[in-house]
Amino acid sequence: MRRLLTNPASLLGAALVAAMVLLALIAPTVWESTASRIDPSQINQGASPAHLLGTDALGRDLLARTLVATRLTLGLAFLATLIGTASGIILGALPALLPRRAGRVVVAAVDILVAFPALLLAMFTAVVTGLGARGAVLGIGVALAPTFARLTHTLTASLAGADYIAAARMLQVPRHRILTRHILPNIAEPLILNTAQAMGSALLGLSAMSFLGMGVQAPSYDWGRLLNEAFGHVYVTPTVVIAPATAVALAGLGFMLLGDSFAKAAAGASDRVGTPVTPVVTPAEEAPVADAVLDVRDLTVAFPGGVTPVRQVSLTVCEKEIVGLVGESGSGKSMTAAAIGQIVPYPGLVGSARMRLCGTDLDALTDAQRRKLLGASLAMVFQDPTSSLNPALRVGGQLAEVATLHDGATRTEARVRAVERLARVHIKEPAQVVRQYPHELSGGMRQRAVIAMGMMGTPRLIIADEPTTALDVTVQREVVKVLREVVDDTRAGALFISHDIAVVSELCDRIAVMYAGRIVEELPADALHTAQHPYTQALIGSLPDMDTDRSRPLATIPGRQPAPGAVTEGCAFADRCALATDRCASARPELRATADTHAVACWEAS
Template identity: 55%
Template structure:
């Protein structure tokens, strides 16, 4: 490994190799000499015959320290393994058992972290009893709280990433998400802290054995040797100094080696050396939705303890139809998509009078049938292509995971299908690209690969959440064209979420305009420019610059600020910003009738021509 070729890495590797070799070989080579009693040479100093002198029974101290290496290292590694495993499970509890139970576990961990580790170890030693087994349990459980706190912080930092959401949409179980997608991305700090914990465990065992709570006679470790040497410290200091030096060197070996190799963790995804073209496997047969409706939503609400960002959405998406969703930030567009994909986490709540996708009722909580349908028939294309993929796994393996999970394909056949899907989204050299990591792709290539991931199944609906935001104009046009081609080829419906109303108008046949968690207008694209009836829709259109825009004038903006989702508005939410607002608008919220939710939808008076200088601009 290149990381070990530095002077620090070579030194650490040499120390660790020497330590492990000593632990393995010393009892076989020098066990008899370490146990030999010589009453004629009691408490002798260093000499050619005894390099570190002898103990109270005339046994060679140096050889006893070497033989004690095996037990000292083995017990420390056992305790470290127990502490790390326990800490991982406790720290990942919110991901494994849900937020509610996870918060209780986290609270208990925070209380345990408040106690010093040595105090915990001594307390557990009293509980588990004197001896090596009790010491292993005591030190392991004393290590666990700090490791759990670190794990919890790291897991929380990436739990909301798009590739985690993609894995969950694919139906990957919680434990598999943890082992395949979470732990590889947080492995570096965990490895470093585990090696530090191993060094600390060595010291802790030495301390417990020194106090008589650890290893018991006739067995001995470095701690017992320290205790025995302390009785003759002033006349024979080497008897205590040599085992102390052994503890320090062993701790350095673990810590320095961990630092050297941690940066290489997570890049070990297996690489296929050859890819054979096979005939595409037959996709999983799914129950057809009654009629042409792929997605049916009625009265959808998404609530949080302090806000209701989505309030009573009702719409349908038919087979092969392209529907755009537009609105300012905070209007509830992305939360609507996440609710459809069953990705709203606690404390969020999703309620709906009807929420059906591909013939499955999604209101009854996660089930095997739901996960199968979402994993094979719903394709999610997220906003940021860099966070859409797990950075520690190769692109081909990530695409293949859904096919293995839901279609029962072998590892090889799933990988072959992934290569074929990359070819379908027009990635050059798909066989080579499938073996590369996400950071080796450009932004447009990552977005194409994300669309390819959605095509691993038989998508009935493609949800594209601002898929071109981070891309330049040329790549943006290519990605939109690709979505159109995929839609026409597969007859899949498209739900395109965007800030840019003109982009949606070019791609979609129907546009849903959202404001403050509601659909305020449902308008065909052909009527968008000339026949939009809601003042908010007309304001969005007016805020988009075009070739005829006078560059000497400031850009048009929508006056005021978007509604705060933490405050449920009385009447029409757009009334404070609307030039046509009346007392009726401020008193009653208009229903969505005839494709528009506005009391004054039939007014033909154009908005004021004078642009406002202050307010919330449209992206």
């Protein structure tokens, strides 16, 4: 609603529609006698003080008749929209109810109707059902139905693979109940939003039908009928068409603007309400770490509406070091990686006390300098290699593009380098793989190809965001081995993000545990058994091993992590912690060192 109220186009559309509805309510009562008064002395007159926009063939005032016709015009348009919307939704939903073969017949029929010109379809229906208001309404309703049927079918098909639909089918819920309870409520919004535009289309269509003599018949009249009656005199007294033509244009414009504004507001509904505010962070006082490829202090990511998924995160990654960032889904791990890589989606804003990559302060660079440094020194490996690789391009071309853009290599040099990088990550027959498309590779090969893509330059920092999540255990081990070899060979540092603490403990040198946007513990990987924070201990305890008593249930962490916008001033883990005290609920513990290589944020940690 706030977006609509601040948009001039939506305000104009709403004002026009409100004015038309008001006229429809009061005009027949106020101006009916003037509109129906016959005056033989004023037949087909132009504009005059007595008749501001002229008169018709019986001397009746055209302005008054136009105002009175508002009720019938809008009423017929509403009925046509209702018919088109209801019949279209039913038609579009039929394929989900009928057997597959019958559903295909319905879809084919809808496709044919969509391809047929809407006005011709309306005219054909009006001729078949009979000329007049009823035929015109049915005709326009039939013309609107295919568009709603196509939209309904498309939206229904998009939900067909949803897990809750599959669960309902597994439970043998009847098809009609799946449609009415699980599908239609979830696609109602776009259907409702399209109704405003359909109302405008119906109004214009009905006016066109009446103008052509196929709609409202005398003695009744709508705006189209008034245009039809006045058109014969337009060359003698042009003002006779001004009132009905202006009414059609303004009403159609109002509904179209309002419908377009609804659609745009819905498309931007994922944006949080409010204005983005850059996080205020005090500059770091301590000196930067000398040999660090990444040195971040108090990194904060904020979205409008008080949503802060990353809160004062400090990380250091040195050469040949792999730092693991572990935590539950939603703890802020991926958003931390996006902030380091400068790819936080709008309207999120990033602030930090210090952000240094390869000894260079990123905040002190221009946009062009920052892009150049990040392109050459940072490699990012994402969780899903399928989304990282363009399915329409060969693997070799996508790898070569990195070298040609950032290093200025020729196509031949880039191709040779691509083959060499694929071989480095243990892909067999790399010369053949560069000629293949991503879908021809297995999941593990695609992930290694993405790692090879990151190695096409000379990265000093590798950020791997859950690169083993979608892979089986055997392939996970291969990817982890490749990443370790790459770090050792290139002397790069790596930030490895995962929710699997077992994989992190095997691969990484240090581990940072993240919860509700903050680092709650940092310690060496080989000292994981000495973890002091209750959350870290719970993560370790929930990991079964060969000594786990299989007769007992697996250990779990009760409750759930707070949402980024619901984090309180105290310890975010207090509600789930068995050791929590009143102090934990009221005051947030800072990350403090308990040993040279160990830091923890907990009031109860020793």
